[in-house]
Amino acid sequence: MEDKELQRLVEKISIEEFGKPFKHKATFNSRLRSTGGRYLLGTHNIDINKRYLEHFGESELIGIIKHELCHYHLHLEGKGYQHRDLDFKRLLNKVNAPRYCSQLPETRARRTSKKILIYKCSSCSLTYKRKRRIDIARYVCGKCKGRLVKVKEVKIE
Template sequence: MDNQELQKLVEQLSLKDFNKTFNHLASFNPRLRTTGGRYLLHSHNIEINKKYLEERGLDEMIGIIKHELCHYHLHIEKKGYQHRDADFKHLLNQVGAPRFCKPLPSNQMKRNMNTIQYKCKDCQQVYRRRKRIDTARFVCGKCRGTLIYQGFLEGETKI
């Protein structure tokens, strides 16, 4: 799918689900990393993360587009377009759009590859950290026992 096909899809979804036209630009933004899409307040354009199409499929991307269209239409109508607003929550439920997108599997694997595990020598309490700690300086928060470095976690998926 390219930007032209995305533009057509956004326009179709806007007409079908919102009964309103989408008069601005929709495009893929390769710089988006942790979010499915975003609505730009000043230009009224919508940017979508293409990785969601590749890793999660068309249905997930359609949900993201509907979510961004909720921001778009409510902002144009000068209603509550932010996540915390009742107008936004009501419109999300009305069109069947998710409030938040699911995390990408590729990002979850990267996150777990950076997890370091420590274990208390006395009480066997397990600690997982992203950064290394000095085991000579830090102790167990539960029993003040000695921490033992266990290494990086591999193959574990976090939900």
């Protein structure tokens, strides 16, 4: 599917589901990583992540388009277009659009931590386990204010 086909699909869904025309541009955006699509407030255009079409098929793509069209139409009407707004939630239910898109497999794998860092206080020997690195030049032990020392890094599978 190319941008022209996507544009026609978005226009078709907008008329059929919302009864209103989509007068702006819909394009695939390869730079989107963690989201299925986005509605741009300034230009009123819609960007769609093409990987969702490749991984999950056209039904997921249609759900993403409906979701973004909910943002689009509500924003143009001056109603609550954000995820937390009641207008948005009602319109999602009315057109049977998902509130969140499915998670891409590579995104899920990237989020899991691959290591645990272990630090120890040089004064009181209190041990700290962390997923993220601690700047031992800036931070001290919370119990006795002693100097922290990195003991080891444990890899997780």
